[in-house]
Amino acid sequence: MRAMVLNRIGAALEWTELADRAPGPGMIRVKVAACGVCRTDLHVVDGELPGPVLPIIPGHEIVGRIDAMGPGVEGLRLGERVGIPWLGHTCGVCPYCREQRENLCDRPLFTGFTRDGGFATAVVADARFAFPLGEPNDDASGDAALAPLLCAGLIGWRSLVIAGPGKALGLYGFGAAAHIVAQVARWQGRSVHAFTRPGDTAAQAFARSLGAAWAGGSDEAPPEPLDAAIIFATVGELVPLALRAVRKGGRVVCAGIHMSDIPGFSYGLLWEERQIVSVANLTRQDGLDFLRLAPGMGIVTKVARYPLMQANQALADLRAGRFEGAAVLVP
Numbered sequence: 547m548r549a550m551v552l553n554r555i556g557a558a559l560e561w562t563e564l565a566d567r568a569p570g571p572g573m574i575r576v577k578v579a580a581c582g583v584c585r586t587d588l589h590v591v592d593g594e595l596p597g598p599v600l601p602i603i604p605g606h607e608i609v610g611r612i613d614a615m616g617p618g619v620e621g622l623r624l625g626e627r628v629g630i631p632w633l634g635h636t637c638g639v640c641p642y643c644r645e646q647r648e649n650l651c652d653r654p655l656f657t658g659f660t661r662d663g664g665f666a667t668a669v670v671a672d673a674r675f676a677f678p679l680g681e682p683n684d685d686a687s688g689d690a691a692l693a694p695l696l697c698a699g700l701i702g703w704r705s706l707v708i709a710g711p712g713k714a715l716g717l718y719g720f721g722a723a724a725h726i727v728a729q730v731a732r733w734q735g736r737s738v739h740a741f742t743r744p745g746d747t748a749a750q751a752f753a754r755s756l757g758a759a760w761a762g763g764s765d766e767a768p769p770e771p772l773d774a775a776i777i778f779a780t781v782g783e784l785v786p787l788a789l790r791a792v793r794k795g796g797r798v799v800c801a802g803i804h805m806s807d808i809p810g811f812s813y814g815l816l817w818e819e820r821q822i823v824s825v826a827n828l829t830r831q832d833g834l835d836f837l838r839l840a841p842g843m844g845i846v847t848k849v850a851r852y853p854l855m856q857a858n859q860a861l862a863d864l865r866a867g868r869f870e871g872a873a874v875l876v877p
């Protein structure tokens with residue numbers, strides 16, 4: 547197999563030939579057809595998350611086909627198309643796992659962070675955490691089109707559920723996750739308000755093209771008070787801005803795994819039962835719920851494709867905001 551490997555925090559990924567890996571008990575080997583590039587991959591490369599296992603193959607939005615199975619794998623078959631998400635393994639016995647909150651497991655493994663991921667031609671994964679995806683029947687369900695659903699879509703979905711059922715929704719940061727969540731929220735009949743970097747009229751136009759009722763800079767007030775806001779951008783300064791934009795009892799959901807420091811703000815912004823919550827990881831149930839509904843939502847992902855060897859370019863373009871939607875590596 548070949549992979550783009552992170553050997554050292556802050557270094558470029560290196561194109562590396564590795565011995566093929568045999569799946570152990572309960573594991574599957576998946577031939578990677580497409581792997582999305584997520585902002586979390588940038589956080590891994592930049593050393594902003596505690597506890598990476600180096601060297602590591604990043605990538606946790608994997609679509610591929612099973613080409614080998616270890617003993618004891620149930621419910622999957624050779625050749626089946628599956629998705630491999632960020633949550634790679636949970637212990638099953640800690641208090642969180644027992645409370646159906648496996649996203650908070652005390653001893654998890656995360657794909658592309660503490661277990662090798664999908665910036666590769668093949669990946670070995672725990673079969674119980676793989677999602678059957680069915681076969682593609684149109685462009686919108688092709689391998690590269692589906693890859694961003696595996697994290698941007700799933701975390702976006704969990705964030706949307708946690709945001710509550712309110713109609714007026716704000717999305718701060720209009721990247722891979724927001725461009726999917728905007729479509730899901732529209733499908734649910736909500737009114738989407740997209741906040742971008744001030745002056746980023748291209749991103750605002752992109753948001754409107756996906757059905758946003760309003761799009762503007764993060765320094766602007768929305769035309770109506772929001773029921774909830776989801777912050778996808780990694781900028782702590784957005785938290786008080788989002789609190790200011792939500793109505794009494796409104797909720798601000800921080801959906802990123804990493805954020806810059808949140809500046810101090812007056813208690814008046816939190817008063818009247820406004821809430822700030824964070825979303826961490828995903829449960830398998832989130833994935834099953836979302837992937838069951840997704841085909842009927844009419845989600846069209848906008849994808850910038852890169853050859854696997856150009857993973858560093860994809861990461862640089864993500865950092866600089868040089869594409870709309872999501873980047874996907876294709877081996």
Ligand SMILES: [Zn+2]
Nearest residue numbers: 637640643651
């Ligand atoms: Zn656990």
Ligand SMILES: [Zn+2]
Nearest residue numbers: 584586697698
């Ligand atoms: Zn991700």
